[in-house]
Amino acid sequence: MTSRGFARPRAALSGQVSVPGSKSVSNRAIVCAALALGESSLRGVAGGDDTERLLAAVQLLGAEVSRRDDTIVLRGPIDTSSTTELVLDAGLAGTTSRFLTAVAVLRSGRTTVTGEPGLLARPMGELHRLVRELGADVHGEREGYLPVTIEGLGVSPASGRSDLTRTLTARGDVSSQFISAIMMIAPMIGGVNIRLEGNVVSSDYLRMTARVMDSFGVRVEFKKEIIEVTAANYRPTDFVVDADWSSASYAFAAVAIVGGSVRVPHLRAETTQPESQFLSVLESLGCTVRDLGDDKGVQVSRDPHHALTGVDVDMSTMSDLVPTLAAIAACASTETVIRGVGFIRSKESDRLGDLAAELEKCGIETVVMSDGIRIRPMPLRPAVLLPHHDHRLAMSLSLLGLREAGIKVEDAHVVSKSWPDFWESMSTGLQLSIVG
Template sequence: MRASSCSAVASWHAALSPPSPESPDTWPLARSSQREQRRRAAQPRSGHSSLSGTVAIPGSKSLSNRALVCAALSTGESTLRGLASGDDTARMVAGLRALGAVIEQHHDGAADLVMRRGIALADASACSVHAALAGTTSRFLVAVAALRVGRTTIDGDVGLRRRPMGDVIRLARALGAEVEELGAPECLPLAVSRGRLQLASADATQLVLTAQGGVSSQFVSATMMIAPLVGGVVVDLPPDMVSRDYLHMTAVVMRAFGAEVDVSDAQVRVGSAPYVGTTYDVDGDWSSASYPFAAAAIVGGDVRVAGVRRESAQPEARFVQVLQSMGCAVRFDADGAVVSRASGQPLGGVDIDMGQMSDLVPTLAVIAACAESPTIIRGVGFIRAKESDRIGDLAKQLRAVGTEVQEKPDGLHIVPRPLHAAVLDTHDDHRLAMSLALLGLRCDGVAVRDPEVVAKSWPNYWQAMASGLGLELRDEPTGAEPIRDEPRR
């Protein structure tokens, strides 16, 4: 956790401007070695007991990163439209460029780009990639770098260096790639090169690999996406494969670029059909949609999110079913979805396995703290190794506002209690920041430190929520302080 002396309150006033691009030809990167420490909070404008409005969300980060990789491994040009706007996507674009991809970006307000040429597989020169805190980017690019002749060094910020990389290292080595661990075992930094890995040929034999599944499915997705270039791969999946539904999402994106993929409970099979450049439209991000929908659940009213589809490949699309079970109503139209909770309709707790949409555990936990009965969240023990310890750190922050929380090996037991004011730590985790701030809709005096961490996935979060839902932002700078990464305790 980063040391900080700032505090945050609970009422949304005067939003900050979004970060500007580092240069005209690079995607916006929001992090810096120093940043102004702030406290921020949000509440409905005085006189409003319920919410009403429409929130515009970014494109799906998960779909964006998968589409970028597939486009970079395709023959021919690809146009990607509606990409996510956060730092993770910026790091993926920068990483693919470092590997030789030629990417043209538009800066007319549209989140679009053209992949003119993919990565240079035969390039023998050394290159380096810095993924900051982007776990998906680092894991996917380890696999992509395994296709290159030259040595690629992949590193990240201290927080990313703590996250496990063992599964993708083992899978890359099983394909024949050389992976050198330059720091702590099974962590970044890594040096990757093709080694004995053989690209697809007429006499190529399809490889059969076995995945370990207790930490993340991203390692399997990474292997799936490079599989067409090595003649196809079969990956045997363990019964305890976490976030299994993300493998189906990966397959959907791969098929859009021409790949042959089949995903079953026991196996993933990828054929040797090559990727072909295409035009790909990224759906709106269901993870981002969870926050305005949570606001509707907590306060009541009608909140619409534009750009999400009922039939999305994103597992998080099922979150609206969770909200329905808690007492909310959901309806879809041609361009989005509306979540509402009528005045007098109680907000109830749930007992649910969140293993297939684990990124939304913080969102659900905050709603649960505002409900009228307890909630049990199960099946998510692996989220302790996310950007933060999303069980322990989340529980600590909920207790700070008065909620009764029990940590379980695989989740949380949340009992609503009267809330009180507190300044909450984000633990440098964008999802904790976006979720915990919503407590200010129920209780004055709740605020979050370091609100700018939302840049990882949704740089415009504060402005979008304030303008779309009529919320007030309070933003109070408390002076500049260097970022200090400390070991997680």
């Protein structure tokens, strides 16, 4: 196992950090392009393990994938008429596994979706129920978990027509990715009306899915608690993936912790990514935020002579940034309370329990609540922290070394899930020294 960390800087930070494209947008664009009849170009696609798994899978499904500089050229559609049995390995990628489970509904042949042990432990029962209601046969070794085998409907992605529009009722309080997965295949099976039941977690991601689908020629309508997706054909297009706000949050957090200024180019304040709302949290913490516009991106700064204060905030719309905020909170002058995120306990890790355990190793006092976490900053102490196979825990916890020398993260390579160049990009962009 490899441990790494950042050395404590001697002065305020100053620099520019380039981040990859949004993983969330990339994955949706890849699926839509794979279902379109013709060649799409996807520029700025995220280069992490999760996206590579999805690209490999759509190739197995029959789409053609090639690369030109920073552009993925994807020619669809997938071969839904094939009766060949396929095994699609999603690794540790939850989003990839969920999207592939839905896409398998379109195939004539049997498709098994599997992954590594960490992914096999994540519940998928609600998605499997929805897929069954669409008419596919779903069975696996353990009900509601991967690996799962789907015997699909044999629907042509090039048809997009049917006299039958299905209506499904989906739980909104489990994972928006289940609903996004159904949304993306809905045009191919004659359209689907999805009735949302209960509070919808990460609802902004459903609108992100709709925006990407719209770019490929499919319209989605939101009517109160119902999402309407009509029968249609996906059209190939040239698509540009926005810079990733989740990745940018680590550069912004570094400046919040140490003080100074950082600019992330190509980051758009007007975006479908809900993590852009983190700017208002940074302002509440005591940072100054500037939207520079165009390709100049966004700049965040903090006067190191001014206090970094804790916040009480609902993070339900940007739950992937809970670990980022927790790292900042550990270095603040007052307590932070993060609410509305009880559902993140079944992410790549238990993002509340595991996060609390690692913060406590550094001397931070925490209280895990039913829907969040309370963080009381205390003097930090050196520690080697475990990311629990979670890329977001690894990147967030590594930032604590900027305040206290001797804090490092084991399994530093897990960042490759979303940002393979994390260590180098942060080091180069902010002139940080890496310690191993």
